Amino acid sequence: xxxxxxxxxxxxxxxxxxxxxxxxxxxxxxxxxxxxxxxxxxxxxxxxxxxxxxxxxxxxxxxxxxxxxxxxxxxxxxxxxxxxxxxxxxxxxxxxxxxxxxxxxxxxxxxxxxxxxxxxxxxxxxxxxxxxxxxxxxxxxxxxxxxxxxxxxxxxxxxxxxxxxxxxxxxxxxxxxxxxxxxxxxxxxxxxxxxxxxxxxxxxxxxxxxxxxxxxxxxxxxxxxxxxxxxxxxxxxxxxxxxxxxxxxxxxxxxxxxxxxxxxxxxxxxxxxxxxxxxxxxxxxx
Numbered sequence: 001x002x003x004x005x006x007x008x009x010x011x012x013x014x015x016x017x018x019x020x021x022x023x024x025x026x027x028x029x030x031x032x033x034x035x036x037x038x039x040x041x042x043x044x045x046x047x048x049x050x051x052x053x054x055x056x057x058x059x060x061x062x063x064x065x066x067x068x069x070x071x072x073x074x075x076x077x078x079x080x081x082x083x084x085x086x087x088x089x090x091x092x093x094x095x096x097x098x099x100x101x102x103x104x105x106x107x108x109x110x111x112x113x114x115x116x117x118x119x120x121x122x123x124x125x126x127x128x129x130x131x132x133x134x135x136x137x138x139x140x141x142x143x144x145x146x147x148x149x150x151x152x153x154x155x156x157x158x159x160x161x162x163x164x165x166x167x168x169x170x171x172x173x174x175x176x177x178x179x180x181x182x183x184x185x186x187x188x189x190x191x192x193x194x195x196x197x198x199x200x201x202x203x204x205x206x207x208x209x210x211x212x213x214x215x216x217x218x219x220x221x222x223x224x225x226x227x228x229x230x231x232x233x234x235x236x237x238x239x240x241x242x243x244x245x246x247x248x249x250x251x252x253x254x255x256x257x258x259x260x261x262x263x264x265x266x267x268x269x270x271x272x273x274x275x276x277x278x279x280x281x282x283x284x285x286x
Contacts, residue, residue: 206284
């Protein structure tokens with residue numbers, strides 16, 4: 001009887017380990033889909049060549065420069081390297097940095113990290129992204145400290161917890177969730193003279209981005225005549241993946257190398273959400 005009980009206990013433990021391993025793999029797979037798709041962290045945290053093209057061989061080792069009048073920021077190394085990356089951070093510390101903008105030492109992460117939108121990320125998707133980051137190859141790369149000519153906030157709000165994603169069956173609501181964690185409106189909403197988003201003009205575009213590619217202007221994503229009113233759903237989806245109506249390939253910094261991996265169902269939800277936005281005239285200079 002004792003032998004039977006020990007055998008049964010062993011089999012139960014093995015089944016639990018197998019189930020746990022399966023859950024871990026599913027979480028990593030979800031993290032991979034998010035990171036290499038709509039969340040597109042690599043669009044900032046992958047190093048860039050002189051022409052602006054991503055250098056994928058260097059992983060998520062950071063270094064991309066964002067040089068704007070209010071700040072000069074450098075994307076962090078988010079590989080598991082213990083000295084120059086996130087290797088010594090706990091999962092809780094990493095989650096707090098991503099969703100609340102607070103590093104383990106208590107300092108605030110400034111722009112262009114889209115904390116306002118990442119605060120809406122579900123607990124499950126946050127855990128999936130952390131699981132994915134943990135299995136990336138560590139890359140030793142010391143990144144310079146960002147410089148800010150504007151005061152950073154003491155925080156971005158209360159601690160975030162207990163967030164659930166809406167059901168994909170709620171197409172527009174889920175599309176908004178994807179747009180939030182994909183921080184679409186971080187670039188496609190005008191900013192005021194202080195550099196803050198003008199949320200009453202959500203999606204109106206107009207921000208200017210300069211880089212090795214030259215200059216690109218964020219498009220109006222609302223269903224206005226100056227935006228996407230006369231675009232088909234298929235044309236909008238194609239544009240999100242990097243190709244315009246006339247077959248022209250769009251310039252960076254939009255994350256086309258990542259958005260091309262968004263699933264058909266998620267893309268449909270995104271497009272449906274954009275169609276639900278309040279029509280707004282273009283937010284930049286004509």
